[in-house]
Amino acid sequence: MKLFDLKGGVHPEGKKxxxxxRHIRALPLPKKLYVPLQQHIGAPATPVVNVGDKVLKGQxxxxxxxxxxxxxxxxxxxxIVALGDHVAPHPSGLPVPTITLESDGEDRWGMTKVVDDPLALAPEDIAAHVAAAGIVGLGGATFPSALKLxxxxxxxxxxxxxxxxxCEPYLTCDDRIMxxxxxEIVEGIRLIAHAVAAKEVLVGIEDNKPEAIAAMQEAAQGTAIKVVAMPSMYPMGSEKQIIQVLTGKEVPAGxxxxxxxxxxxxxxxxxxVQQAIRYGKPLISRIVTVSxxxxxxxxxxxxxIGTPVQELIEFSGGYRQPAARLVLGGPMMGQQFTxxxxxxxKGTSGVLALMASEIGQAEASPCIRCSTCVRACPVGLLPLEMAAHIRTADLAGAAALGLKDCIACGSCSYVCPAHIPLVHFFNYAKGDLAAQERSKLKQEATKKLADARNERLARIERERAEAAAKRKAAREAKAAKEAAAKAAEEAA
Ligand code: SF4
Ligand code: SF4
Known part of the structure; x- marks a missing residue:
């Protein structure tokens, strides 16, 4: 199959x-699980249990x-032993509302609904099952999957x-699951394809995972699914980049x-999706690479879901030596934590404990305008120019250069010989820009409400004046009529 070129991109050391x-192994059942209410893009979920309630697995x-x-x-x-705040992998770094569940050690499932022939379901029923199972994008985006369908x-x-x-270095959870x-994955793919009536189905896998490619090709035999080996390059696994490489199409800016x-x-x-629909199992676990x-x-x-990261580190033998940096997800786009x-x-793909030698900690020096960052950017942006605007607090200037299209892949920072943490500038500026836009929207909404109120008051005043004028005219007409009647009476 013809593949198309990816703009930019880098080749970080894979470390996979x-x-x-290492085969996937189940982590032993933890004593306590801390389940945040916000694990997805959108509004947090609302608890339907109280402290003291007994629950079954999957409830x-x-x-x-x-x-x-x-x-x-x-x-x-x-x-359920607590409904309150607990530390969570949230960008704010603050504790978030969390349900704490103490395990009874029995790991007993509640009622699960098995569907014998899932492909016979109507497309909207597939989406309904996916919604009921709480499935979100497990590649890291955590967008609710049913809504996407x-x-x-x-x-x-x-x-x-x-x-x-x-494509993130170190991560192998998708490689192993494939x-x-x-x-099971192929059945899940067929269900998704059925749910959206897709005309063509492609599975893109980087060519540094030959065993996964072979396993998926074998499982897809006899179906219309095409398994495609793509060149290994970061950020090949980003949504817009994989689309570009496999179809040659570009998602328009914004x-x-x-x-x-x-x-x-x-x-x-x-x-x-396959587990939810065939076996009625909601999303309560995931594969995580510890590396x-x-x-x-x-x-x-x-x-x-809800297992403290400490238990994963201990099960992996603990530290060989003190970690210089802890990361959730991959080293390029993941989130540092302490x-x-x-x-x-649901969005945790990896737990990484990195040594000082694995992270570039060189001091940043002034930009030498070498434009290496421009060549590395897979979106075709000008990182050095955007950073210059952000340094002078000119967010509008950075936005005009496409700041919102930045996918925060970190390729520019990775190649910068001056070690400028460009992606940090962009993440910070995007946060500020979003806050400004929220405030602008709020001001506009407030102004709209005030305008509507003023209009309503003016209308009430106008209607009052009109009614008073009408009453006055009626009074005057009546008086004139009475005067005319009186005059007529006197004349007679
Ligand atoms: S790669 Fe670094 S030094 Fe080179 S132009 Fe970009 S920001 Fe400047
Ligand atoms: S972080 Fe943004 S600007 Fe830098 S390479 Fe990635 S998409 Fe381009």
Whole structure:
């Protein structure tokens, strides 16, 4: 199959060999699970349980609120022991509302609804099952999957792309799930394709995962699914980049893949969809890579949502030496953290403990205008120019250069010989820009409300004046009539 060129991109050292040959193992049942209400893009879920309630594995414990939200289920059986704040992998770094569940050690499932022939379901029923199971994009975006299916069904999908890129260094969880659960993933892909009536289905996998490619090709035999090996390059696994490489189409600036008839889902999401629909199992666990030079035994673990990261590190043999940096996700786009009590959430693909030698900690020096960052940017932006605008607090100037299209891949920072943390500038500026826009929207909404109120008061005043004028005219007409009658009477 013809592949198209990816603009920019970099080749960071993969380091996948640390964990790629480690079979997925289940982490032993933790004593306590900390399940945040916000693990997805959109509104946090609302608890439907109280402290002291006994719950079964897979039981709904918090329900989705509004159109963009996702439900949350009990990862095991036990007792709800707290509804309150707990440290979480949240960008704010602040504790977030969390349900704490104490395991009873029995890991007993509640009622699960098995569907014998899932492909016979109507497309909207597939989306409904996916919504009920609380499935979100497991590649890291955590967008509610059912909403993505419903939006795509409405707009017509030409090509469904299943993302098996996993281009972030160190991460091997998608590689392992494709090697070990390819049959289930293929069934999940067929269900997603059926739900959106996709005309073409492509599975894109980087060519540094030959075993995963072979497993997926074998599982896809006899179906219309095409498994495609893509060149290994970062950020091949980003949504817009995988679309560009596999279809040659570009998602318009500020647009969505659906605008060009494409839908992208992650391969692990396909597995979750299959488990939800065939076996009635909601999303209560995921595969997590535990790796980095500071970890004694890097591995891939199946982990219940809500498990403290400390338990993953201990199960992996603990530290070989003190970690210089802890990261959730991959080293390029992941989130640094320090408190190992943070729980695994639906979007946690990796827990990395990196040594000082694995992270560039060189001091930043002034830009030498070499334009290496421009060549590396997969979106075609001008990182050095955007950073110059941000340095002078000119966010509008940075936005005019395409700041909002920056996917925060970090390729520019990675190649910068002056070690300028460009992506940090962009993340900070995007946060500021979003806050400014929110404040502008709020001001506009307030002005609209004030205008509407003034208009309403003016209308009431106008109606009052008109009514008074009418009454006065009626009074005057009556008086004139009476005067005329009196005059007539006198004349007679
Ligand atoms: S790569 Fe770094 S030094 Fe070179 S132009 Fe970009 S910001 Fe400047
Ligand atoms: S972080 Fe943004 S500006 Fe830098 S290379 Fe990635 S997309 Fe381009």
């Amino acid at each position: 060999d640390l964990s790629a040959e 709904l414990i918090a329900s989705a609120q509004g159109a963009v939200s996702s439900s949350i289920h009990a990862p095991t059986s036990g007792t 419903n939006l795509s069904r409405g707009s017509g999908v030409q090509t469904l792309i299943m993302n098996g890129g996993e 090697r070990e659960r390819a049959v 647009g969505r893949p659906a605008d060009i008839g494409v839908l992208v889902h992650n391969v692990a999401t396909a597995f979750a 980095g030079g500071a970890i004694l035994q890097p591995c891939n673990l199946e982990v219940l 408190n190992t009590n943070v729980p695994v959430v």
